[in-house]
Amino acid sequence: MKDQLVELIGKISSGCLPETEIERIADEAAQAYADPQAFLVANPDINYDDSFPIPLGEWVVVGSLPDTVLFQADSYQDLFAQIVASFGPDVAFNIKPKQLAKVEALTALNRIQVQMGSMNKEAGGYVLMNFSQLLDDELQMVLVYGNDVERVLELCAQVGIAAAPALEALRVALHV
Template identity: 75%
Template sequence: MKDLLVELVGKISSGGLPEDEILRIANEAAEAYADPEAFLAANPDVNYDDTYPIPLGEWVVVGNLPDNVLFQADSYADLLAQIIASFSSEVPFNIKPKQLTKAKPLSALNSIQVQLSSMNKEMGGYVLLNFSEPLDDELQAVLVYGCDLPRVMELCVAVGIPATPAYESLRQAQSS
């Protein structure tokens, strides 16, 4: 489990986390998955109880991802603002958050995904991926390189963290 978590956290951080931080998150999450009671006993400062809709190990992963890796927002404009802030100021974005304030969700998400797909071409662009269950916000996502998407999806299934490409997921939901 730990090796899967190391690979998953490494891929969803897309270079945004140092190796020691990836290992720390994966170690803690693996311990939490393996023995939740022992993990909580050893870490009394962890704010978790069994009424939460996600397992403790998943909670540890999500709770330890910094805001330049895990994006949480109630609107697509806010989500885009967080994504833009996670990149260097030299990285150009063709769309601005204010352009999405009145857009319908599918249109806003399409604009974001088109922008992300055009970036970092040698890695297949980025894919906005719904990640885990949003607890406090409407939207919760990570960016993954397009070339890593199939493996990230396999890893999410293997460790039990729900993940879906955001645009495809919303498009399918609206067409059914």
């Protein structure tokens, strides 16, 4: 499982995490998946119990991803502001977060996806993907290169982490 986790974390981090950090997260998560009780005993500082809606290994992955990889927000405006911040001031965006404030969820997400899909063309653009179960926020997503979407979905299925392209998932949820 560790190899699958290394590949998955590498693909969802899109170059934002050094290889050593990817290895560390994957190793800890693999241990937590394999023997949750032993992992909790060895890591008493971890705040996890059986009431969490996801397995400990998945919780380790989600909790270890920095805010430049895992975007969590209660509105698309805040989500997009986090995405813009993660790219830094040198990257220009055609839309601004405040332009998403008064539009429907589907419109907002579509605008974000169009913007992200137009970037990094050689990698197939970026696709916003829902990642894992929602914990404390309404939205929880990662950016994945368009060329990696199918492989990320395969890896998520193999390790048991829920994932779906966000725009498609919202269209299905709204029956559009």
